[in-house]
Amino acid sequence: MPETALPKTVPVCPVRGSVIYPTMVQHIDASRAISIGAIEAAMAGDKVILIVSQRDKDVDDPKGADLYDVGTACNVLRVRKNPDGTVQMLVSAAARVRASNYQLGDHLQADIEPLSGGLSGGVELRALTRELREKFDTVVSGGKLSAESVQTINSKEDVGEMADHIAFNLDFKLEDKQALLEIANVEERIRRLLTLLDTEQEVQAVQAKIRAQVKEEIDKNQREYYLREQMKVIQKELHGGDEEEGDEAEQFRAKIEALGLTPDVKKEIDREVNRLARMHPDAAEASVIRTYLTWVTELPWHERSEDRLNVEEAAQVLDEDHYGLEKVKDRVLEFLAVRRLRKERAERGEISAEEVNKGPILVFTGPPGVGKTSIAQSIAKSLGRKYVRIALGGARDESDIRGHRRTYIGAMPGRIIQGIRTAGTKNPVILLDEVDKLGSSYQGDPSAALLEVLDPAQNQHFTDHYMGVAFDLSEVMFIATANYPEQIPAALMDRMEVIEFNSYIEQEKLEIAKRYLQPRQLIQNGLKPNQITFTDAALERLISHYTREAGVRNLEREIGTVARKVARRIATGEVKRVKVTDKELERYLGQPRHTPETEGKEDMVGVSTGMFYTPVGGDILFVETSIMPGKGGLVLTGQLGDVMKESARAALTYAKSNAERFHLDRDKLDNSEIHIHVPAGAIPKEGPSAGGAMATSLISALSGIPARHDVAMTGEMTLTGRYLPIGGLKEKVLGARRAGIKHIILPKQNEPDINDIPLHLRASMRFHPCETVDQVLDVALVGGLAALETPRGETGTEVPVKAPAKRRTTRRGDGARA
Numbered sequence: 001m002p003e004t005a006l007p008k009t010v011p012v013c014p015v016r017g018s019v020i021y022p023t024m025v026q027h028i029d030a031s032r033a034i035s036i037g038a039i040e041a042a043m044a045g046d047k048v049i050l051i052v053s054q055r056d057k058d059v060d061d062p063k064g065a066d067l068y069d070v071g072t073a074c075n076v077l078r079v080r081k082n083p084d085g086t087v088q089m090l091v092s093a094a095a096r097v098r099a100s101n102y103q104l105g106d107h108l109q110a111d112i113e114p115l116s117g118g119l120s121g122g123v124e125l126r127a128l129t130r131e132l133r134e135k136f137d138t139v140v141s142g143g144k145l146s147a148e149s150v151q152t153i154n155s156k157e158d159v160g161e162m163a164d165h166i167a168f169n170l171d172f173k174l175e176d177k178q179a180l181l182e183i184a185n186v187e188e189r190i191r192r193l194l195t196l197l198d199t200e201q202e203v204q205a206v207q208a209k210i211r212a213q214v215k216e217e218i219d220k221n222q223r224e225y226y227l228r229e230q231m232k233v234i235q236k237e238l239h240g241g242d243e244e245e246g247d248e249a250e251q252f253r254a255k256i257e258a259l260g261l262t263p264d265v266k267k268e269i270d271r272e273v274n275r276l277a278r279m280h281p282d283a284a285e286a287s288v289i290r291t292y293l294t295w296v297t298e299l300p301w302h303e304r305s306e307d308r309l310n311v312e313e314a315a316q317v318l319d320e321d322h323y324g325l326e327k328v329k330d331r332v333l334e335f336l337a338v339r340r341l342r343k344e345r346a347e348r349g350e351i352s353a354e355e356v357n358k359g360p361i362l363v364f365t366g367p368p369g370v371g372k373t374s375i376a377q378s379i380a381k382s383l384g385r386k387y388v389r390i391a392l393g394g395a396r397d398e399s400d401i402r403g404h405r406r407t408y409i410g411a412m413p414g415r416i417i418q419g420i421r422t423a424g425t426k427n428p429v430i431l432l433d434e435v436d437k438l439g440s441s442y443q444g445d446p447s448a449a450l451l452e453v454l455d456p457a458q459n460q461h462f463t464d465h466y467m468g469v470a471f472d473l474s475e476v477m478f479i480a481t482a483n484y485p486e487q488i489p490a491a492l493m494d495r496m497e498v499i500e501f502n503s504y505i506e507q508e509k510l511e512i513a514k515r516y517l518q519p520r521q522l523i524q525n526g527l528k529p530n531q532i533t534f535t536d537a538a539l540e541r542l543i544s545h546y547t548r549e550a551g552v553r554n555l556e557r558e559i560g561t562v563a564r565k566v567a568r569r570i571a572t573g574e575v576k577r578v579k580v581t582d583k584e585l586e587r588y589l590g591q592p593r594h595t596p597e598t599e600g601k602e603d604m605v606g607v608s609t610g611m612f613y614t615p616v617g618g619d620i621l622f623v624e625t626s627i628m629p630g631k632g633g634l635v636l637t638g639q640l641g642d643v644m645k646e647s648a649r650a651a652l653t654y655a656k657s658n659a660e661r662f663h664l665d666r667d668k669l670d671n672s673e674i675h676i677h678v679p680a681g682a683i684p685k686e687g688p689s690a691g692g693a694m695a696t697s698l699i700s701a702l703s704g705i706p707a708r709h710d711v712a713m714t715g716e717m718t719l720t721g722r723y724l725p726i727g728g729l730k731e732k733v734l735g736a737r738r739a740g741i742k743h744i745i746l747p748k749q750n751e752p753d754i755n756d757i758p759l760h761l762r763a764s765m766r767f768h769p770c771e772t773v774d775q776v777l778d779v780a781l782v783g784g785l786a787a788l789e790t791p792r793g794e795t796g797t798e799v800p801v802k803a804p805a806k807r808r809t810t811r812r813g814d815g816a817r818a
């Protein structure tokens, strides 16, 4: 049908989602009344119909405005009515036409007018044609179209027609297809089509890439699956059908999956599982990996206990378990209170969750057996956390803390990770016992590793050498203990807050024995409370004559010994119940092991009383000076340390420089041999605090004025006679009090320490704070400074030195600090 033969007005059949181009012969199925109406009208008239696309395919009853303005005028070749009422029509597309003046009656009709375009021809068209053919070839080379369609398209002589067929067959968007229909000029249409083909080509390239990736992924998974299955079969063959062996890696894999590890950690561990899966189960290395994986699966990666941060309850638990220790308990409760407030703030989102755990590490310092370990245990109990004790004594290299690398034979995780596994939660209380006993060796310094453990900035990613992956320690509450805080490595000490535990006085020991140790020992030895009772006098004697310690550990042991022996008597039916009195003690424990030191019995020339303390408590010591004819030498005996020897020299210089004022015979001073001795030679003695006692003893010997036997002194002296502060006053005073001393000379600057001494003991003693050695001499010498400064006759050197009435018996062991 030539374009000029087109009728002016034709029925319109709207189609959805497709475009028909001229020269095509196409089936169109019509089900809507509007379409069927148009077909019937065409058949009734000159059999020409306009096929035009809807702009929106979802509109069911399109009007003129819903249709594009350009469509295809077609001849209707055949129409067939289906039994379901739908109609199938075969059309031959004739021409691109512009539609206008849409009218809706029982069907849609419109006026049409052919689109003028044409063909310029020439070289450009040839080039475009060639380009189109080539591009089409590449686009369809991937099998996008059936061979038949490709052939039909290629066979088109008319390039405009070919372009239309390509547009129809390829998967372009409706808008693009419509746009191609609207371009009547052939060159222009080909250009537009080429850009669409270009895009199509790019899409195909990306599609191919995605397909390759997906395929690779699937291949990999399938390959692994097959390999694993094969391995199972091989292993089954090798190990006589023992499938469990082969499944071991799978079992680990399942357990590890359930741990919820971070991707980094999981990657590392998966690698080990894969190695295990590839290995002969009997291989030595397989057992190494198996141990490692067992460690991994047994660590509490996410398990934690819920904190109980009720301060009143905590106070109750601490009181239930421990007598006294008020300062310590207060500090612990403050610590818990701060934690609680921080936790509340974190819950309100005011601070981060990590902030809750920040804070100083507490270190409990003090002599053995005073309850440091057991109060840490109570803290865990009051918080509702798990408790683990890690003994650091003797930890000499880094691997003790951080473990050995797995390449070592018999490698193990370090003590921290072992502790965590024992706890079974990631937020236990870990007691680092005896941090002061950390050693160091050529294999690295354990304290450096410990620093990392304790540093909140680093311990979130603590990496044990054996584990090889990071474990979060930030929720652990670390508490350390030490007997000698000065021996804790400085960098560690920097991060810690010291809470000092003092040694107990006898009164406190008695209370602890009555309330805690005795009931506990009864239970341990199977006794009922009415079967054995200790009198107070018995316990007091037990404390003073059978134990010599700062804490109560030996006391508990001795009570246990008595209870055990009593249990035997009761079990054999010898007695029904026993009352242990002080007299009875020897029957169970034998001879007393200690006789407490007592003060000197009388004032003597050249003998002064000093004080010292060791980890097991304080005591008194005597300083004796003897002067003999000689060449002006100074002899020091009694295992004195360097500092103590220097104190003696300072005392001598002080005496010499004050010789005039004290009326000391200068000739004798220069030409005598002075011998200073501190008895109990078995104990090494060190420290500057016997300075006052040295000066008193020396000047007493030189002046012939006796020193008072009921006065004990402690304090460091300078060459110019100043009297300087010392440590351990409480222990020293308690020791002196036990020895019967009533007067204590102490440096003025130590006066505040007197408050640490229990009130009832303080009341029965007199304290003499001194700022100068003169003031010391004033108290310590019979007659005071006045006697010393008054001219005397021939005195001093001939007065024999008498030994004090009773000598102390002290065990060998720790050095004494004066």
Ligand SMILES: Nc1ncnc2c1ncn2[C@@H]1O[C@H](COP(=O)(O)OP(=O)(O)OP(=O)(O)O)[C@@H](O)[C@H]1O
Pocket: 321, 322, 323, 324, 325, 366, 367, 368, 369, 370, 371, 372, 373, 374, 375, 481, 482, 483, 512, 516, 551, 552, 553
């Ligand atoms: N104030 C106290 N009240 C009740 N019992 C106490 C008290 N002080 C110590 N004990 C008991 O004394 C025993 C020894 O205490 P613990 O083991 O805690 O000592 P320690 O200070 O940690 O010693 P070390 O430095 O040797 O580790 C424990 O059984 C503890 O319960």
